[in-house]
Amino acid sequence: MSSIFAITLSVHVIAGIVGVIGIFAIMMSLAGRRSSLRFLKITSATTLISFLTSWFTGGYYYVLRYGSEVKPVIKAGDNPWAHALFMEAKEHIFLFLPVLAFLFFLLFFLMGKEVLANQKYKKVTLLLAVLASLIALFITFAGVLISGSAQ
Amino acid sequence: MHDKNTHALVSFTLSAILIITATAAVTIGAELHAPLKSWLASTFSHHWIGKSILSFAGFxxxxxxxxxxxxxxxxxxxxxxxxLWTVLLSSLAIIGFFYYEAFLAVHP
Structure with a gap:
């Protein structure tokens, strides 16, 4: 693998993990009795930047290397479903995460005080964070599976 | 809480609902209707780049x-x-569709 692909793949993974940690941190903060708005603002901004970075670097690797060099190996191997199910699902469901991350960013920056003070808003924001966390976990798991199937 | 901040959040939440629904629909539709996938690939150089641009830029x-x-x-x-329900159902639709394609569908 050329160094540019190794770098973009590494940045994709690291940025993605930072984003996953960020979503989890938002979820755990909202689930707690006292949530720090400053923490939520910083974390939501970091999560958004991380997912956007993971998106661009992952997209670069996916378009220029995965399709031509990695996908054929997976499809010809013992676990072709790693691409047919997990990669296909991952590359499309991932598109939801930057949208959700942007919404969290807006929620905390534009009306964070109201969200934390109003239990109804706090609850639905927490539920969205839980769902985003589950999606992020699935995407991470799928990435590990795909990488393993390409060995 | 009727102010411009709430108005902005209503707008972007509605946008998210529309775009996430559209993304799931285009994802499944492009797999079932080859001309749609071809259009995405020819317009944006790759079908996934097309979906990426249309989803976030559209949002x-x-x-x-x-x-x-x-x-x-x-x-x-x-x-x-x-x-919340849109994200959940769209995610399940995508996973369910590709599960069907990977394990249940008979491909010629």
């Missing part, structure tokens, strides 16, 4: 556009619940 454009309108289209709290 921002629709969100900003709705924010500039004088009236809001709904209340934030119920819209956030609609978004």
């Amino acid at each position: 921002l454009i629709i969100g900003v556009g709705l924010s500039l309108l004088p009236r809001s289209f709904g209340k934030l709290l119920p819209l956030l619940y609609v978004l």
Whole structure:
């Protein structure tokens, strides 16, 4: 693998993990009795930047290397479903995460005080964070599976 | 909480609902209807790049556009619940579709 692909793949993974940690941190903060708005603002901004970075670097690797060099190996191997199910699902469901991350960013920056003070808003924001966390976990798991199937 | 911040959040939440639904529909539709996938590939150089651009750019454009309108289209709290269900059902639809394609469908 050329160094540019190794770098973009590494940045994709690291940025993605930072984003996953960020979503989890938002979820755990909202689930707690006292949530720090400053923490939520910083974390939501970091999560958004991380997912956007993971998106661009992952997209670069996916378009220029995965399709031509990695996908054929997976499809010809013992676990072709790693691409047919997990990669296909991952590359499309991932598109939801930057949208959700942007919404969290807006929620905390534009009306964070109201969200934390109003239990109804706090609850639905927490539920969205839980769902985003589950999606992020699935995407991470799928990435590990795909990488393993390409060995 | 009827102010411009709430108006902006209503706008972007509605945009998110529309775009996530559209993304799931285009994802499944492009697999079932080859000309759609071909159009995405020829217009954006790769079908996934097309879906990426249309989803996030569409989200921002629709969100900003709705924010500039004088009236809001709904209340934030119920819209956030609609978004929750939209994300859940769209994710399950995508996973379910590709599970079907990978394990159940008979390909010629």
